[in-house]
Amino acid sequence: MDNRTNTIAGWVLAACGAALGLSIAGGMLFHAEAPEKFGFPIEAAEEGGDAGAAEVPIATLLATADVAKGAEVFKKCAACHTINQGGANGIGPNLYATLGEGIAEGKGGFAFSDALKAKGGKWDFDTMSAWLTSPRKFAPGTKMTFAGIGNGQDRANVIAYVNSMGSNLPMPTPPAAGAAAPAGAPANPGGKAEPTTDDLSNKAAPATGAPSIDPAAKVRGAKEDAK
Numbered sequence: 001m002d003n004r005t006n007t008i009a010g011w012v013l014a015a016c017g018a019a020l021g022l023s024i025a026g027g028m029l030f031h032a033e034a035p036e037k038f039g040f041p042i043e044a045a046e047e048g049g050d051a052g053a054a055e056v057p058i059a060t061l062l063a064t065a066d067v068a069k070g071a072e073v074f075k076k077c078a079a080c081h082t083i084n085q086g087g088a089n090g091i092g093p094n095l096y097a098t099l100g101e102g103i104a105e106g107k108g109g110f111a112f113s114d115a116l117k118a119k120g121g122k123w124d125f126d127t128m129s130a131w132l133t134s135p136r137k138f139a140p141g142t143k144m145t146f147a148g149i150g151n152g153q154d155r156a157n158v159i160a161y162v163n164s165m166g167s168n169l170p171m172p173t174p175p176a177a178g179a180a181a182p183a184g185a186p187a188n189p190g191g192k193a194e195p196t197t198d199d200l201s202n203k204a205a206p207a208t209g210a211p212s213i214d215p216a217a218k219v220r221g222a223k224e225d226a227k
Helices: 002-029 058-062 067-074 125-133 152-164 197-203 215-226
Strands: none
Touching (some): 058 125, 125 152
């Protein structure tokens, strides 16, 4: 009996040891490290100084445009475009005398995208500003990969420079500030309210010798007669 008991106890201890070993090995294999940061990162939207601000018309910005600064901005475009007279087309078309021309027309047979061809019209200051702000929004499906020029004054400067290279269109007249009266403004220039009919009837003085129309005056008159 003693040998049998010892044998059973030995098997039990061996089984416990095996279970403990498997538990430790499993913990080592499948141990999960605590994450450095919980959840998924959410990138905050890029803060822009002009967010929510009313867009300034390009005609207003062109009034203070600097052609020399525009030439500096154009260096961003020089990898794909030439702008000298008779310059060759590259990845993009030569841009000499572009303002005033038809959109996606001419340029020595340059292969414009169908998206740009579908726009129609001519390159004026407004269409050029919209194009340079975001080519992909102006003509979805365009082959141009340039992201655009978000700074309004930089955009005006480069447009003035492009205009000086063979186009020389007259600059647009900036819109007059406060040309339209704000909603709810008084109709009369002085801002004084017109008198109403009630005001006229209450403020008008009775003619000389005319009987009083005040009921209280009648009561006072009756009391005087009684005396």
